[in-house]
Amino acid sequence: MAGPVNADPSPLFYDDDHLRRILKQVRTIAMVGASPNWVRPSNFAMKYLMGKGYRVIPVNPGHAGKEILEEMTYAGLSDIPDAIDMVDVFRSSGQAGGVADEVLKVYEEKGIDVVWMQLGVRDDEAARRLEGAGITVVMNRCPKIEYGRLFGELSWCGVNTGIISAKRRSL
Amino acid sequence: MSKPPKEYGIETLAIHAGARPEPVTGARNTPIYQTTAYAFEDAEHAADLFNLQTFGFIYSRLTNPTVSVLEERVASLEGGRAAVCAASGHAAQFLAFFTLLDPGDEFLASTNLYGGSITQFSHSFNRLGWNCHFVDPKDPENFRRALTPKCKAIFIEVLANPGGVVLDLEPIAAIAKDAGIPLIVDNTLATPYLCRPFEWGADIIVHSTTKFLSGHGTSMGGALIESGTFDWAKDGKFPTMTEPDPAYHGLTFYETFGDFGFTMKARTVALRDFGPAMSPANAFYTITGIESLPVRMDRHISNAKTVAAFLEAHDTVDWVSYAGLESSPYHGLAKKYLPKGAGSVFTFGLRGGYEAGVRLVESVNLFSHLANVGDTRSLILHPASTTHRQLTDEQRLAAGAGPNVVRLSIGLETADDLLADLDQGLTLTAKETT
Numbered sequence: 001m002a003g004p005v006n007a008d009p010s011p012l013f014y015d016d017d018h019l020r021r022i023l024k025q026v027r028t029i030a031m032v033g034a035s036p037n038w039v040r041p042s043n044f045a046m047k048y049l050m051g052k053g054y055r056v057i058p059v060n061p062g063h064a065g066k067e068i069l070e071e072m073t074y075a076g077l078s079d080i081p082d083a084i085d086m087v088d089v090f091r092s093s094g095q096a097g098g099v100a101d102e103v104l105k106v107y108e109e110k111g112i113d114v115v116w117m118q119l120g121v122r123d124d125e126a127a128r129r130l131e132g133a134g135i136t137v138v139m140n141r142c143p144k145i146e147y148g149r150l151f152g153e154l155s156w157c158g159v160n161t162g163i164i165s166a167k168r169r170s171l
Numbered sequence: 172m173s174k175p176p177k178e179y180g181i182e183t184l185a186i187h188a189g190a191r192p193e194p195v196t197g198a199r200n201t202p203i204y205q206t207t208a209y210a211f212e213d214a215e216h217a218a219d220l221f222n223l224q225t226f227g228f229i230y231s232r233l234t235n236p237t238v239s240v241l242e243e244r245v246a247s248l249e250g251g252r253a254a255v256c257a258a259s260g261h262a263a264q265f266l267a268f269f270t271l272l273d274p275g276d277e278f279l280a281s282t283n284l285y286g287g288s289i290t291q292f293s294h295s296f297n298r299l300g301w302n303c304h305f306v307d308p309k310d311p312e313n314f315r316r317a318l319t320p321k322c323k324a325i326f327i328e329v330l331a332n333p334g335g336v337v338l339d340l341e342p343i344a345a346i347a348k349d350a351g352i353p354l355i356v357d358n359t360l361a362t363p364y365l366c367r368p369f370e371w372g373a374d375i376i377v378h379s380t381t382k383f384l385s386g387h388g389t390s391m392g393g394a395l396i397e398s399g400t401f402d403w404a405k406d407g408k409f410p411t412m413t414e415p416d417p418a419y420h421g422l423t424f425y426e427t428f429g430d431f432g433f434t435m436k437a438r439t440v441a442l443r444d445f446g447p448a449m450s451p452a453n454a455f456y457t458i459t460g461i462e463s464l465p466v467r468m469d470r471h472i473s474n475a476k477t478v479a480a481f482l483e484a485h486d487t488v489d490w491v492s493y494a495g496l497e498s499s500p501y502h503g504l505a506k507k508y509l510p511k512g513a514g515s516v517f518t519f520g521l522r523g524g525y526e527a528g529v530r531l532v533e534s535v536n537l538f539s540h541l542a543n544v545g546d547t548r549s550l551i552l553h554p555a556s557t558t559h560r561q562l563t564d565e566q567r568l569a570a571g572a573g574p575n576v577v578r579l580s581i582g583l584e585t586a587d588d589l590l591a592d593l594d595q596g597l598t599l600t601a602k603e604t605t
Contacts, residue, residue: 039420041427044224050226062308119429142429153226155189156234157438158242159253164179168192 012122012140016163020150021138022114023143026085028053030077030112033090034058036068042090043068045144052147057084065109076105086114088143093121101125104133116143181248181364189243190458203455204236223419223427223439231285231445237451241458245384245394248363248461249376252399253431255438256392256454260359260379261291262447263393267355267377269441270411270433271323274300278324279317281308281338282569283331286559288357289566292326307569311342318350323408324375325354327366329508330361332544333554333571333578334517335492337504340524346373351399351408359383360516360544364468365509367510374401375433380546386460386467390453399430412436418444467547467583472512474549474589475581481590482519486600487527492571493517515581518554518571521597523604525574528553530604532577534596537588544580548588552578 029049029069034056035042046056047069057080058068064075074080075088089099096117103115115130117123119142127137148154149161179187190201209228211217219225228234238256246254257263272278280292292303303326306317314325327338329486340356347354353374356365362383368376378384380392401411403425412432415421418440424432440449441527472495479493491498494505495513504511521527531551532540538551542558552558554572567573581589 028281038224039422044219044222047219048225065514121428136429145429148226152191152194154242154500156228156236156239157253157431158239158246158255158434159232160188160243160246160251162247163191164187166187169194170196 014138014141016150019138019141019146022086022138022152023147026114028082028084029031029054029056029086029088029143030059030080030084030088031056031088031090032059032077034060034063034068034073036060036063036066036073041142045088045090045142048144049147056088057082077102077110077112080110084110084112086116087112089115089117089121091118091121093117093123096121096123097126100130103130104134107133114138116141118142119145140168182232184244185364185464185591186462188247189240201237201240201455201458203451204231205451206235206293207231223435224423226270230512231447231451233438233450234450235448235454237458238449238454239393241380241449241454241461241530242394244461245363245378246396249358249396250363250367250369250398251376251396251599253434254494255434255442256380256394256396256449257442258393258447258449258453259285259391260357260377260381260393263377263379263395264288264291264357264443265406265435265445265447267375267395268296268301268324269445270302270437271353271391271409273411275302275321276323277304277319277321278302278326279306279314279322280325281327281331281337282566283308283338283571284326284328285332285359285522286554286562286570287573288326288328288571288591290561305569306345308336308338309409311346313347314343315346315349317410318346322350322352324352325350327354328357328360329366330494330516330572332360332516333500333552333558333576334360334514335494335501336571337494337501337513338509339504340366340371340373341366347374348372351406360514361509362464362468364465364510364533365514369398371508380457381543383468383471384464384545385453385457386464386545386547387456388543388546388548389460390456392449392453392457397433401433403432416440428562430517439489441533468511468515469585471515471581474583474586475515475517476512477586478581478589478593479517479519479581482593485597487522487597489520489522489575491519492516493519507537516578517581518576518578520573520575521577521600523575523600525555527600527604528575528577529556531596534599536593536596537584537592538579538596544578546580547583549582550586552580552581554578 058073061075117139242254332440356368358372376396378394494501559572
């Protein structure tokens, strides 16, 4: 995974309510690039999301047929037998286009509504193709960090969440 | 989807940022979480927390819920991505430099700094192998000329202590950017109400929250804030951010935490291993203080302008160095970078020299003679015999703290009372020292 995209002339903005809706609607996530190595961010992002009640299905051709965090790993999206709500792209920006092609082949059959590219991953051209098929796209964000930001946990490490509200947060 | 988020005004942020009603009880004000540690859900949760793989509290040396509210608030006020608080401004500076530098590395610092920072940089940091080169900031190009391949940062105060000097932030930020190193701005005297250095290209901001932010002379504290826009991976200059960290089983901070990786590293390595954590009680007083920062700063500034104009016209006063005065060579820069006012800390020179400085601080009645700034109370100090005492004569002059210099921090009292007190003190001093 590359570092965050800094030199980009057109920063990406996503409305908080939009991201909140995605994170509330989605239940099953296929994580492309999930690592079996517990020190890799993909592994502990997967673990975090599982802890929040999501089912996360790892996709990693090098690890297909074996389990990551007790979930069976598949070589590609088309190999997953179950329905998928969202694809989380834990690959480099250069590989995002290939993942998008794979999504476009199976999104109707699998029911994929959202493609979420990780922090540092952005491919505007791939996003246009996906959006053309009616798929919602988020880029250069981490669903774990956004979940933490929108539901209160990220504030615990001093991050400016941008959330201003006098409403009591539900537990 | 592609529109910037709503921007709240700074008065709203000063009250609300980081602080929602407490979810369990509904307590509207931020509680003081006076606790050292936090119960884990189970062994797995504990392991994930220690591995920095989930969000949560472990031990108040690293994070505390009251301190977290303050951290988010200062990050928000500065328009930054994230903040980490520390026991003092000096501690915050230590966290910043420990996260940036290895032994043998170098950085540039303006000669116009708080005396304590000059001492910290030139003596204590030097013993750690962090070498500071001081640069006269009057010509921003001086920074470019002083750069060396080992330089990892430029450090300045935008509104400099002990007073009157405003730095030209924009070209200095451009020089840092060209060099691929972060510009660190100590924004203590300006506060984010008067100046937001990230908007001018700074990458890191430090504060002594002890001063205007807490505002009442009650609580020590410091803050380190990152903009979130510095590219740590660009040319391999910051392996501490981009290489696997052996202290965290090979975790790479920039990759894992992205635009808040710098403060995460400062917190989970420097704060963890050296321990200058802010106390929850001090965080509480500072949060409360910040809520009134905008109204206090307006009053600080109107009083400071009145006092500076009065002193400029006083027979016993040689000069007044306040960027809010039209006579100041920094007035133009103040208008650009500090449009709401040039702060309330400034210096003036007495015709009577060193002895007159010493006598004046003893002759005033309302002004408190002490080593602090940014209090509700007006404060007076003779830097040459106190805060800048450890410096050489040459360093003192360069820092604007020569023998006849008196520093004031103008508080929130009735302006006429401040003028009357200074007038009687100056008259008495002139009588006794001539």
